[in-house]
Amino acid sequence: xxxxxxxxxxxxxxxxxxxxxxxxxxxxxxxxxxxxxxxxxxxxxxxxxxxxxxxxxxxxxxxxxxxxxxxxxxxxxxxxxxxxxxxxxxxxxxxxxxxxxxxxxxxxxxxxxxxxxxxxxxxxxxxxxxxxxxxxx
Numbered sequence: 260x261x262x263x264x265x266x267x268x269x270x271x272x273x274x275x276x277x278x279x280x281x282x283x284x285x286x287x288x289x290x291x292x293x294x295x296x297x298x299x300x301x302x303x304x305x306x307x308x309x310x311x312x313x314x315x316x317x318x319x320x321x322x323x324x325x326x327x328x329x330x331x332x333x334x335x336x337x338x339x340x341x342x343x344x345x346x347x348x349x350x351x352x353x354x355x356x357x358x359x360x361x362x363x364x365x366x367x368x369x370x371x372x373x374x375x376x377x378x379x380x381x382x383x384x385x386x387x388x389x390x391x392x393x394x395x396x
Contacts, residue, residue, distance in 0.1 A: 262306040269306035273299060319355035
């Protein structure tokens, strides 16, 4: 996968961040280290993927914005809210989801998928016939 920025540009950005903060990598400085780590993570994401979204944890998003960030339809987000899988503020037409809640749901969703894949992989063995039906639900 091609990132937004090239590897050599990412290296330059990492160096610029280190110079600007004035804390060398791995020095263990408490306060600037967190900021440095966050900035370096942004560079890493830009280098390895097509983009990044940075939001404050308390930012409120519409159901459409949440759907775009999750890669699902707006109606799916509404159903997730109605089922209690995603917490939202407000009601009716103007529901808002905090960025922190969206990240919590995304992490939980990734964990569920990984667990399901591990369980499925355990059901498939070398001696499994190619025509054998394996239940996924």
